[in-house]
Amino acid sequence: MSNDSRKPGRWFSTRFRVRYAETDAAGIVHHSTYFVWFEEGRSELSRQVGMPYAELDRQGVVLVLTRAEARYRLAAHYDDEIEVRTRLEEVRSRTAVFGYRVLRVADGELLAEGTTEHLAVSRQSGRPMRLPEPFASAYRAAAGG
Amino acid sequence: MSNDSRKPGRWFSTRFRVRYAETDAAGIVHHSTYFVWFEEGRSELSRQVGMPYAELDRQGVVLVLTRAEARYRLAAHYDDEIEVRTRLEEVRSRTAVFGYRVLRVADGELLAEGTTEHLAVSRQSGRPMRLPEPFASAYRAAAGG
Amino acid sequence: MSNDSRKPGRWFSTRFRVRYAETDAAGIVHHSTYFVWFEEGRSELSRQVGMPYAELDRQGVVLVLTRAEARYRLAAHYDDEIEVRTRLEEVRSRTAVFGYRVLRVADGELLAEGTTEHLAVSRQSGRPMRLPEPFASAYRAAAGG
Amino acid sequence: MSNDSRKPGRWFSTRFRVRYAETDAAGIVHHSTYFVWFEEGRSELSRQVGMPYAELDRQGVVLVLTRAEARYRLAAHYDDEIEVRTRLEEVRSRTAVFGYRVLRVADGELLAEGTTEHLAVSRQSGRPMRLPEPFASAYRAAAGG
Numbered sequence: 001m002s003n004d005s006r007k008p009g010r011w012f013s014t015r016f017r018v019r020y021a022e023t024d025a026a027g028i029v030h031h032s033t034y035f036v037w038f039e040e041g042r043s044e045l046s047r048q049v050g051m052p053y054a055e056l057d058r059q060g061v062v063l064v065l066t067r068a069e070a071r072y073r074l075a076a077h078y079d080d081e082i083e084v085r086t087r088l089e090e091v092r093s094r095t096a097v098f099g100y101r102v103l104r105v106a107d108g109e110l111l112a113e114g115t116t117e118h119l120a121v122s123r124q125s126g127r128p129m130r131l132p133e134p135f136a137s138a139y140r141a142a143a144g145g
Numbered sequence: 146m147s148n149d150s151r152k153p154g155r156w157f158s159t160r161f162r163v164r165y166a167e168t169d170a171a172g173i174v175h176h177s178t179y180f181v182w183f184e185e186g187r188s189e190l191s192r193q194v195g196m197p198y199a200e201l202d203r204q205g206v207v208l209v210l211t212r213a214e215a216r217y218r219l220a221a222h223y224d225d226e227i228e229v230r231t232r233l234e235e236v237r238s239r240t241a242v243f244g245y246r247v248l249r250v251a252d253g254e255l256l257a258e259g260t261t262e263h264l265a266v267s268r269q270s271g272r273p274m275r276l277p278e279p280f281a282s283a284y285r286a287a288a289g290g
Numbered sequence: 291m292s293n294d295s296r297k298p299g300r301w302f303s304t305r306f307r308v309r310y311a312e313t314d315a316a317g318i319v320h321h322s323t324y325f326v327w328f329e330e331g332r333s334e335l336s337r338q339v340g341m342p343y344a345e346l347d348r349q350g351v352v353l354v355l356t357r358a359e360a361r362y363r364l365a366a367h368y369d370d371e372i373e374v375r376t377r378l379e380e381v382r383s384r385t386a387v388f389g390y391r392v393l394r395v396a397d398g399e400l401l402a403e404g405t406t407e408h409l410a411v412s413r414q415s416g417r418p419m420r421l422p423e424p425f426a427s428a429y430r431a432a433a434g435g
Numbered sequence: 436m437s438n439d440s441r442k443p444g445r446w447f448s449t450r451f452r453v454r455y456a457e458t459d460a461a462g463i464v465h466h467s468t469y470f471v472w473f474e475e476g477r478s479e480l481s482r483q484v485g486m487p488y489a490e491l492d493r494q495g496v497v498l499v500l501t502r503a504e505a506r507y508r509l510a511a512h513y514d515d516e517i518e519v520r521t522r523l524e525e526v527r528s529r530t531a532v533f534g535y536r537v538l539r540v541a542d543g544e545l546l547a548e549g550t551t552e553h554l555a556v557s558r559q560s561g562r563p564m565r566l567p568e569p570f571a572s573a574y575r576a577a578a579g580g
Contacts, residue, residue, distance in 0.1 A: 032184075035176060062171055066217055068176055068217075069214040071211065071212045072209070
């Protein structure tokens, strides 16, 4: 019997405006910025499920990123209002996979999609560990499992 | 008969030290930074094959990123000397795929690997176009094709 | 008779949370980030006085930064809610000076203060020019002049 | 009798190329980036005087930035080779002031100048402390004092 959840959960949402410093000489948001936005989405999800990311930190657990991927469809520009939708796509005993959609609020266009994979690691030992409670349960609940 | 090259080319290399601003509160280099480093590797490859990235810009061609992926194995820390190895993994008429390896110079450990996929787009029309000469040929040569 | 305004205007305010990517290995927000926040404050002021920064861009005018200064008092940490207060401190025919205060919302503590000085420059000629209308008037109004 | 040194020391130099991610939609390097470059200059100075910045960190001392200022003269562009010159302008028992010049290598033009002021703080207590040896002596030697 497993506590794993492989059914994607519901989307959590956060909005902000594109900063000038996030653009590059091509006049659009630099692609590396989307990973910062994904992290914002992840933080917001954690806040909304009552599990602030900062709390994990205080428990000595680091959610190490093991893989990050973004697929870009349309460019974002300075001052655009952006919505990042984030969901848990899979939660296992030591790993979690988050999915992201980045939209332009003005017209609802999908700008980019992405995925990040995380491994729970003890800050002290540097070794993988089980996602601690109450995170594991909260994450599983958020993941619809 | 095709001009495509799907055989990975040789590795091009560039080195630099981790900047303090690239670290985060976990004491390690923030994962989004690796995409900036990949871009540095790409710039270096373009310089070495005699096709400065800036020249593409002057020709009105943008190599739009359509996908970026990184897989992280070991953390990088402030002041570490880093080597980024970059190669062309595939060149087609309108697309190019670059591959990356990020190493810690001190002990040769592989810290991360990645891939970026690019589409040649006209800055004026915003539409996909063939990779212009002499880039196409230079890239194909670099890709070993 | 002068249109200059050297009387500081009222404060405009914007709020956001500290992003993890904005922290560094000392566990606090990297000092360079405050200049990005100042720019956010400047953007917000421009939006609120009905002069979106992007519009200047469309008119071919660049507000070139000629000087930036920050004085740091207390560190900001990941997830802190931040308020940036921005005001015009001086508007002349070709220059504008903005002032900033960065506060921690939770307790109202002042984290940092700063100033940026700007020169209106034509994108085409690269030469200084008078702040175009309706910016000049709007800025002067915002500056209390 | 004082150990203070208020005579500027010699310049230490480091070079690198402008990264694409450092540019903004105005086609030039974003002004906040210069503070990251100043930090690179500071790191290089510390390395060259045999006092790696990372060592301070290991001793539990943080050189807290209390003030940062940049004056901008000419823009830097993608791929420009940049030289950052850094010197100690003043060293006191608990504070150090660094000065910076950013030059474009191709023609030696001065792009920007700046200053940062630092206060030695104990990581444990968060309180100001004397610059520990051998940093104090090394810094004073570098500052020409």
